[in-house]
Amino acid sequence: MSNYRLKLDKNRCIHCKACEVHCKSKNNTPIGIKLGVHTSSLPVMKDGKPFMKASYQCCYHCEDPACVDVCPTEAMKRRESDGIVYVIQDECIGCEACIEACPWHIPTFNKETNTVLKCDFCMDRVDAGLKPACVTACTTHALSFTEK
Amino acid sequence: MATDKSVYSVCGMCSVRCPILVEKRDGEAAWIQGNPHSALKGGLCARGAAGIALEKDPERPATPLIRVGARGEGKWREASWDEALDYVADKLKAITAEHGNRSVLWSDRGGPFVDLHQAFMRGIGSPNYCNHDASCARNVQHAAQSVLGMGRKMVSYDFRNAKHIILQTRNILEAINVAECNAVMDALGKGCKLSVIDIRANVSASKADNFFMVRPGTDYAFNLAVINELVTKKLYQAAYVEKYVGGMEELTAFIAPYTAAWAAEETGIPAERIVAFAQELAEAAPNVIWHPGWMVARYNDSFNVCRTAYIINALLGSVGVKGGLPLVNTPKDVGKKGLTKLVDLFPKPEEKRADGVGWKHPQFDGGPGLVNLAYDAIATGDPYPIKAYLCFRHDPLMAMPDPEAQKKKWENLDLLVSITFSWSDTAWHSDVVLPMSTYLSRESILASKSGPKPQFFVRHRAMQPTLNTKADWEILCGLAARLAGSHPGMERLAFKSIEEIWDYQLQNTGLTMQDFAAKGFVELVEAPVVREVESFPTPSGKLEMDSGKWGKAGIDTLKPYVSPAKPQQGMFRIAFGRVGVHTQGHTVNNPLLHEQMPENVAWINTSRAEELGIADGDLVEVLSGGKPAGTMRAFVTECIHPEALFMVHGFGHKLPVESRAIGKGVADQELMAGGLEVWDRSGGGLSLQEHFVAIRKA
Ligand code: SF4
Ligand code: SF4
Ligand code: SF4
Numbered sequence: 001m002s003n004y005r006l007k008l009d010k011n012r013c014i015h016c017k018a019c020e021v022h023c024k025s026k027n028n029t030p031i032g033i034k035l036g037v038h039t040s041s042l043p044v045m046k047d048g049k050p051f052m053k054a055s056y057q058c059c060y061h062c063e064d065p066a067c068v069d070v071c072p073t074e075a076m077k078r079r080e081s082d083g084i085v086y087v088i089q090d091e092c093i094g095c096e097a098c099i100e101a102c103p104w105h106i107p108t109f110n111k112e113t114n115t116v117l118k119c120d121f122c123m124d125r126v127d128a129g130l131k132p133a134c135v136t137a138c139t140t141h142a143l144s145f146t147e148k
Numbered sequence: 149m150a151t152d153k154s155v156y157s158v159c160g161m162c163s164v165r166c167p168i169l170v171e172k173r174d175g176e177a178a179w180i181q182g183n184p185h186s187a188l189k190g191g192l193c194a195r196g197a198a199g200i201a202l203e204k205d206p207e208r209p210a211t212p213l214i215r216v217g218a219r220g221e222g223k224w225r226e227a228s229w230d231e232a233l234d235y236v237a238d239k240l241k242a243i244t245a246e247h248g249n250r251s252v253l254w255s256d257r258g259g260p261f262v263d264l265h266q267a268f269m270r271g272i273g274s275p276n277y278c279n280h281d282a283s284c285a286r287n288v289q290h291a292a293q294s295v296l297g298m299g300r301k302m303v304s305y306d307f308r309n310a311k312h313i314i315l316q317t318r319n320i321l322e323a324i325n326v327a328e329c330n331a332v333m334d335a336l337g338k339g340c341k342l343s344v345i346d347i348r349a350n351v352s353a354s355k356a357d358n359f360f361m362v363r364p365g366t367d368y369a370f371n372l373a374v375i376n377e378l379v380t381k382k383l384y385q386a387a388y389v390e391k392y393v394g395g396m397e398e399l400t401a402f403i404a405p406y407t408a409a410w411a412a413e414e415t416g417i418p419a420e421r422i423v424a425f426a427q428e429l430a431e432a433a434p435n436v437i438w439h440p441g442w443m444v445a446r447y448n449d450s451f452n453v454c455r456t457a458y459i460i461n462a463l464l465g466s467v468g469v470k471g472g473l474p475l476v477n478t479p480k481d482v483g484k485k486g487l488t489k490l491v492d493l494f495p496k497p498e499e500k501r502a503d504g505v506g507w508k509h510p511q512f513d514g515g516p517g518l519v520n521l522a523y524d525a526i527a528t529g530d531p532y533p534i535k536a537y538l539c540f541r542h543d544p545l546m547a548m549p550d551p552e553a554q555k556k557k558w559e560n561l562d563l564l565v566s567i568t569f570s571w572s573d574t575a576w577h578s579d580v581v582l583p584m585s586t587y588l589s590r591e592s593i594l595a596s597k598s599g600p601k602p603q604f605f606v607r608h609r610a611m612q613p614t615l616n617t618k619a620d621w622e623i624l625c626g627l628a629a630r631l632a633g634s635h636p637g638m639e640r641l642a643f644k645s646i647e648e649i650w651d652y653q654l655q656n657t658g659l660t661m662q663d664f665a666a667k668g669f670v671e672l673v674e675a676p677v678v679r680e681v682e683s684f685p686t687p688s689g690k691l692e693m694d695s696g697k698w699g700k701a702g703i704d705t706l707k708p709y710v711s712p713a714k715p716q717q718g719m720f721r722i723a724f725g726r727v728g729v730h731t732q733g734h735t736v737n738n739p740l741l742h743e744q745m746p747e748n749v750a751w752i753n754t755s756r757a758e759e760l761g762i763a764d765g766d767l768v769e770v771l772s773g774g775k776p777a778g779t780m781r782a783f784v785t786e787c788i789h790p791e792a793l794f795m796v797h798g799f800g801h802k803l804p805v806e807s808r809a810i811g812k813g814v815a816d817q818e819l820m821a822g823g824l825e826v827w828d829r830s831g832g833g834l835s836l837q838e839h840f841v842a843i844r845k846a
Binding site for chain 1: 178180182190192200326329330336350354728729743783787
């Protein structure tokens with residue numbers, strides 16, 4: 001795993017989906033592609049009380065990432081300094097090997113550019129001392145990003 | 149890519165107007181977050197996050213348009229700005245010359261920037277400034293005036309210090325105000341209790357300690373029983389009531405029959421739950437906030453639902469108190485000068501309002517009127533003809549019931565203009581469309597916000613418009629310049645730059661625009677000020693359990709309860725509401741928000757769905773007045789009362805210019821035949837949930 005931990009406080013989450021939209025807006029991802037996915041559903045009754053589940057998933061930034069291992073062009077990289085796994089767009093040939101290799105099929109194929117896209121914890125923001133877009137702007141600050 | 153300086157501004161996606169920080173790259177807005185210096189601390193909802201997608205969406209009115217076909221036919225000719233403004237100004241000149249200045253009607257969505265609009269209407273010389281509130285918060289506004297003697301916004305909600313928050317007609321976690329959501333979540337984190345009274349389990353209900361799924365239309369019964377418990381068991385704050393509350397005897401006599409056992413029959417909530425709930429409220433008093441409601445244009449007794457909410461707050465001693473509903477401060481309250489008002493450029497028109505507010509309906513608040521009643525003046529010429537209607541960022545055909553009836557009432561108009569940043573049914577039906585820049589590519593006039601720490605704030609332009617659009621001030625000042633000859637004095641509003649307007653507003657405040665540079669807003673005091681209440685601005689000086697002002701107008705404010713109609717066999721009461729990713733229809737075509745939620749679904753109780761042979765996910769046809777009104781997917785759930793059919797408002801778009809939204813879901817306002825005539829006579833709000841529909845498997 002990377003040096004960072006992105007966590008959702010389910011009690012604070014209001015299922016507003018701003019995390020997804022902030023990620024999309026900041027990273028300019030095409031319609032249909034989400035780097036960060038918030039899972040919730042309409043409520044269900046559980047023991048006479050309404051209940052909604054909440055989870056937020058992006059890339060796990062694995063310690064020993066399968067996606068990096070299989071990448072033929074070394075476009076998929078793991079950053080030594082902090083363990084962030086990221087794709088260099090210019091070097092990606094869109095072979096989709098990383099998608100196959102990732103146990104959760106996290107990377108997604110972008111038809112517009114024929115390359116693969118993936119959460120990089122908003123590296124540019126992290127390098128500027130900021131938090132990822134989804135965390136900074138989560139409506140109720142239910143998402144946190146901490147160094148382990 | 150070069151990162152430019154970020155811009156502090158104000159969101160414009162919904163009516164809340166959150167403070168934002170817009171990050172820029174290469175001269176364009178690149179990412180938006182909540183203003184980190186504000187209570188938002190960077191947080192911003194999904195709609196706010198999607199603002200740049202709105203600016204970049206070419207499916208907006210791209211240039212001024214003048215109608216060439218019949219109204220609503222969608223045949224336009226493109227015009228330059230000069231031509232379009234000349235056209236509107238010439239029409240206004242001709243109409244006012246023939247029918248008088250009062251023949252012009254305006255409606256908008258209210259909010260902090262309306263001073264400019266009101267000034268424009270005064271410059272024309274018409275008293276007929278309205279906003280959308282007849283289909284929103286009029287009932288709660290009037291309820292506040294009848295109990296507290298002041299408007300609803302003169303008290304705030306101190307959620308952070310509350311011990312029990314009660315939400316009724318306020319879905320606080322889905323009709324999102326980012327600062328309020330954070331305050332509520334902070335309070336819950338500290339152990340504050342949450343109770344939700346609704347016909348449906350929404351997101352707010354999913355966080356609640358108590359969820360009361362009441363029978364639709366029985367909120368008043370529920371509240372009366374809570375009052376009965378508080379009064380008969382002496383659970384109220386006696387010292388507070390002694391000092392601040394008037395009319396306890398009348399109230400005590402009135403609520404006698406409305407026991408918890410009685411309310412159980414009406415609401416479907418067991419009596420022992422109501423009894424226990426009243427006890428919990430008493431334990432948390434005075435740090436209780438029973439929210440009086442936001443969008444309360446719902447039932448024929450919504451005014452009394454809101455009134456009883458205020459009455460309960462009064463009994464629990466929370467009005468004017470920390471951890472309850474403290475009084476807000478205006479600049480004056482903290483010893484500062486307010487912004488100089490643009491309306492003060494002109495004298496107040498002496499004419500009576502066309503909607504009858506202030507004379508036919510003396511108890512109602514004159515400010516934004518009741519626009520639906522002004523439509524009657526268009527149709528009948530009584531009390532005088534209305535011939536021109538300017539809709540500013542307001543889509544009555546989507547916001548108010550029965551669009552076909554509205555169009556009929558508008559037939560006598562000689563001019564219908566939409567000033568709008570997005571397509572809307574009303575814009576499509578207009579004679580002229582004046583496309584306004586999005587909030588990212590326009591500035592606004594300075595605005596002030598009352599609160600514990602009153603402040604002034606500013607919306608800056610974060611980028612230049614991508615389409616041929618103009619800022620609101622450019623449009624109105626442009627019209628003012630053209631009307632100067634026919635409407636003497638109008639030249640005073642013909643400002644040439646936003647800086648001129650800002651300087652005008654700031655005169656006497658001792659502030660300059662430099663003072664806004666650091667945070668985007670200026671706070672007028674360092675620390676929140678909790679003002680001690682001496683007396684309330686009611687005729688009696690007390691919180692009025694029975695309102696003298698309403699009594700004078702012949703309206704009973706301790707109104708006997710009337711049981712709501714039960715839907716007939718096979719029918720449902722129509723109910724609608726909000727969801728976090730959309731707001732009022734104009735976001736449904738936004739690429740990013742459409743991706744989140746492309747259509748609305750019909751919430752149907754499991755037992756009713758079984759009866760009708762409808763399974764979750766089935767396509768159902770909704771029938772209004774026996775006629776098919778559209779199809780949508782069913783969401784079959786225990787989370788809605790069996791008498792109601794719920795859908796999210798704002799769907800069912802039909803305009804060919806909105807490729808994403810067209811043909812998705814059903815429009816609730818089309819299910820309210822005759823709905824313009826169904827309104828609460830004591831509160832002024834429309835009764836949008838007093839309508840019934842049928843459904844069948846499609
Ligand atoms: S933005 Fe925050 S509160 Fe909203 S859904 Fe995402 S994690 Fe939950
Ligand atoms: S893409 Fe998959 S394999 Fe690669 S780091 Fe992320 S979670 Fe691990
Ligand atoms: S860390 Fe950045 S890229 Fe990853 S989900 Fe959050 S906003 Fe998106």
